[in-house]
Amino acid sequence: xxxxxxxxxxxxxxxxxxxxxxxxxxxxxxxxxxxxxxxxxxxxxxxxxxxxxxxxxxxxxxxxxxxxxxxxxxxxxxxxxxxxxxxxxxxxxxxxxxxxxxxxxxxxxxxxxxxxxxxxxxxxxxxxxxxxxxxxxxxxxxxxxxxxxxxxxxxxxxxxxxxxxxxxxxxxxxxxxxxxxxxxxxxxxxxxxxxxxxxxxxxxxxxxxxxxxxxxxxxxxxxxxxxxxxxxxxxxxxxxxxxxxxxxxxxxxxxxxxxxxxxxxxxxxxxxxxxxxxxxxxxxxxxxxxxxxxxxxxxxxxxxxxxxxxxxxxxxxxxxxxxxxxxxxxxxxxxxxxxxxxxxxxxxxxxxxxxxxxxxxxxxxxxxx
Amino acid sequence: xxxxxxxxxxxxxxxxxxxxxxxxxxxxxxxxxxxxxxxxxxxxxxxxxxxxxxxxxxxxxxxxxxxxxxxxxxxxxxxxxxxxxxxxxxxxxxxxxxxxxxxxxxxxxxxxxxxxxxxxxxxxxxxxxxxxxxxxxxxxxxxxxxxxxxxxxxxxxxxxxxxxxxxxxxxxxxxxxxxxxxxxxxxxxxxxxxxxxxxxxxxxxxxxxxxxxxxxxxxxxxxxxxxxxxxxxxxxxxxxxxxxxxxxxxxxxxxxxxxxxxxxxxxxxxxxxxxxxxxxxxxxxxxxxxxxxxxxxxxxxxxxxxx
Numbered sequence: 162x163x164x165x166x167x168x169x170x171x172x173x174x175x176x177x178x179x180x181x182x183x184x185x186x187x188x189x190x191x192x193x194x195x196x197x198x199x200x201x202x203x204x205x206x207x208x209x210x211x212x213x214x215x216x217x218x219x220x221x222x223x224x225x226x227x228x229x230x231x232x233x234x235x236x237x238x239x240x241x242x243x244x245x246x247x248x249x250x251x252x253x254x255x256x257x258x259x260x261x262x263x264x265x266x267x268x269x270x271x272x273x274x275x276x277x278x279x280x281x282x283x284x285x286x287x288x289x290x291x292x293x294x295x296x297x298x299x300x301x302x303x304x305x306x307x308x309x310x311x312x313x314x315x316x317x318x319x320x321x322x323x324x325x326x327x328x329x330x331x332x333x334x335x336x337x338x339x340x341x342x343x344x345x346x347x348x349x350x351x352x353x354x355x356x357x358x359x360x361x362x363x364x365x366x367x368x369x370x371x372x373x374x375x376x377x378x379x380x381x382x383x384x385x386x387x388x389x390x391x392x393x394x395x396x397x398x399x400x401x402x403x404x405x406x407x408x409x410x411x412x413x414x415x416x417x418x419x420x421x422x423x424x425x426x427x428x429x430x431x432x433x434x435x436x437x438x439x440x441x442x443x444x445x446x447x448x449x450x451x452x453x454x455x456x457x458x459x460x461x462x463x464x465x466x467x468x469x470x471x472x473x474x475x476x477x478x479x480x481x482x483x484x485x486x487x488x489x490x491x492x493x494x495x496x497x498x499x500x501x502x503x504x505x506x507x508x509x510x511x512x513x514x515x516x517x518x519x520x521x522x523x524x525x526x527x528x529x530x
Numbered sequence: 531x532x533x534x535x536x537x538x539x540x541x542x543x544x545x546x547x548x549x550x551x552x553x554x555x556x557x558x559x560x561x562x563x564x565x566x567x568x569x570x571x572x573x574x575x576x577x578x579x580x581x582x583x584x585x586x587x588x589x590x591x592x593x594x595x596x597x598x599x600x601x602x603x604x605x606x607x608x609x610x611x612x613x614x615x616x617x618x619x620x621x622x623x624x625x626x627x628x629x630x631x632x633x634x635x636x637x638x639x640x641x642x643x644x645x646x647x648x649x650x651x652x653x654x655x656x657x658x659x660x661x662x663x664x665x666x667x668x669x670x671x672x673x674x675x676x677x678x679x680x681x682x683x684x685x686x687x688x689x690x691x692x693x694x695x696x697x698x699x700x701x702x703x704x705x706x707x708x709x710x711x712x713x714x715x716x717x718x719x720x721x722x723x724x725x726x727x728x729x730x731x732x733x734x735x736x737x738x739x740x741x742x743x744x745x746x747x748x749x750x751x752x753x754x755x756x757x758x759x760x761x762x763x764x765x766x767x768x769x770x771x772x773x774x775x776x777x778x779x780x781x782x783x784x785x786x787x788x789x790x791x792x793x794x795x796x797x798x799x800x801x802x803x804x805x806x807x808x809x810x811x812x813x814x815x816x817x818x819x820x821x822x823x824x825x826x827x828x829x830x831x832x833x834x835x836x837x
Contacts, residue, residue, distance in 0.1 A: 169615040170613070345578075348749040350676075351677050477677065490588075494584075494664070497615075497616050499725075502725050
C-alpha cells in the first residue's frame, strides 16, 4: 500500500464531480423540487432557518437539496450566504402578544384568555407508520376555514397575566440606550449577557440544547420548570427607516415562542416569586423553543445568585459548544492531514520506548546480579 | 508541480475582492494592527462565517483576505506542501475570489498562508506569513476557561505552564511537547505558535517577515512583528532542543530540514522525505539527488514522466 501525497488538485475536482452525481441519485427517480422540500419537509426547513439564522424558506430548501439532506451542511450553506449580506439595521422588537396564532398551549392553566389551541401538532398522535403515505395516498381533506383566532388586541401571554399579580419577575425592560448584542458581528466574550446567550441558543444545535435542557430536568442544575405557554404563529416585523422616523412593516415571520416559569426561593432583597426562561425560534419547533427556555433559565444562575454547579448553568461551557458549525468543523478537521505533527509524536514515542527498553534492561541486569 | 506562477482570470462575480466586504476587512485590519502593537497578545475579532468549515483555516483565510492586495503573490501550504488537499482548496479560493497570482515558490510569494509548518527557506523582509490556528490559547489545556486564561495572561502568571513542562521532565526525563510548543514573545506574552512542530520554533525568532496568526472559530488574531524575540520555554538544565533526523531526505539529500515519514509497503519499508515540497523540488532541480530518488513513486516526486 502506498500513501499518495501528490495530485490533490485533480482528486478534489473529481471528488466534487462524484458528489454532484451522488446528490442526484438515480436519474430515473424524478428530481426533487425546492418547492417540495419547502412544503413537505417544512419543519426541516424551519430548523435550517433557525440554526442558519436566516429567515428564507426558499434558500433553506435549496441548501437542503444541495446538501443531500445533511442538516448541518445545509445550515453551513445558509450561514456562508448570510455572512455576505449587508446589514442595514435592527427591526422593531416583534410583539408576540399580537401573534396570529396557529397553536397555543399552556400547562399551567386549564383555561385562560384566548383559550388553548392545539393546532397542527404531533402531540397525541400514535406513532404508527402510515403505509398509505408510501403508496402516495391522496391528499388529506383540507380543514374547514375558520375566522382568525386572534382578536384585534392580540392574545395576552400567560406571563403577562402572572405579571399583573407580581408573582413573576418583571421582564427586563427594553433599554434603548443599550444596543442588542449580535455575536455574528462582535466576538463573544464572557460573562455574556442574556441577549447574546439567547442568540447563541437560538442558533445553537437543537440536539445539544435539547440535551442540556434535559439535563436540568434530571438534576444537573434543577429549575423546577412549568410551561407557562408555547405559542406558534405569524408575527409582523417592522422597521423604522431613519429617513421616515416611523415603523413600516417589512414582512411576516412564523415563530415559536416558549415562556417557561420556574421557581425561585427569593432572596434578602426579593420576595419569593416565579422567574422566567425564554425561547424563540423561526418556524415551528416547540422542542427547540422549550429547550432554549430551560437552558436560558439555567444560565441565569449567576444573575439570580444560584450556585453554578451543572454544565447547563455554565455559560462558557454552553455558549462555546452550542454552535454545530463550529463543532462539526473542528471535529471534522481531524480528517485533514496531520502528518507533520504525527511525525513529531512518532519520534517522541520511539525515543520514549527506547528509553523504556534501556531502563528495563538495566533493571533486569541489576536483578540478575 | 508545473504551475509555478500562475495568473488567473478575473475574480468571482458577485463577491468583493478576496470575498470579504470592505467593512469586515477594516475590522480585521484593526485587530491585526493591535496584534502587531502587542506582540503575542490574542486580540478578539468578529470572525465571520466563511464558505469553508471552522477548523479548516477560516482564521488564516480571513487574515489573508484582509491583507491581500491585487499585486500580491500568494503561496498556500499545508504540512509544508503546496499540493495537500486543503492547501489546494484555499489557494483556489483566492484565485477565484481575488484573482491574485499564486506561486509555490517561497521566494516569490509576498504572502504565505500555512498550516503546521514554516517553510525551510528563510523568509525575508516584506513577506508576511499567515498561520492557521486551531486553538490560540497556549494555556487552554491547563485551564479550560477563557475568563481565567485572560486573567493569567494579564498578570503574566505563567506558573501553570512551567509546572506542566517540569512535570514532563519529572515523568519522562524530557519535555514531551513536540508541536504547538509554547513560546514567549518579546519577553511578555506566552503564545501558541500553532501546531507547527517545535522544529520550526527557532525560525520564528527574529524573523524578518511579519508573522500573523488567525483563529477563526476561536475568534482571535495575534502577531509577531519582524525582528521580535521569540523564546521557546525551557529550563537551564533542560534547554530547548529541536527534533533531529538520522538520515537526509531520500529525494534531495537535504539535512537539517523537517522530514515526513512515508510508508512504502506493508513490510516496514519506509522513506523520509522533505516536508517542504517546494524546497525539495528546488534542490532536486539544482541537481541534488537523494538515495531513493530513482525509485520514488511519481506521487511523491511530482514528476509525471516518472511512473
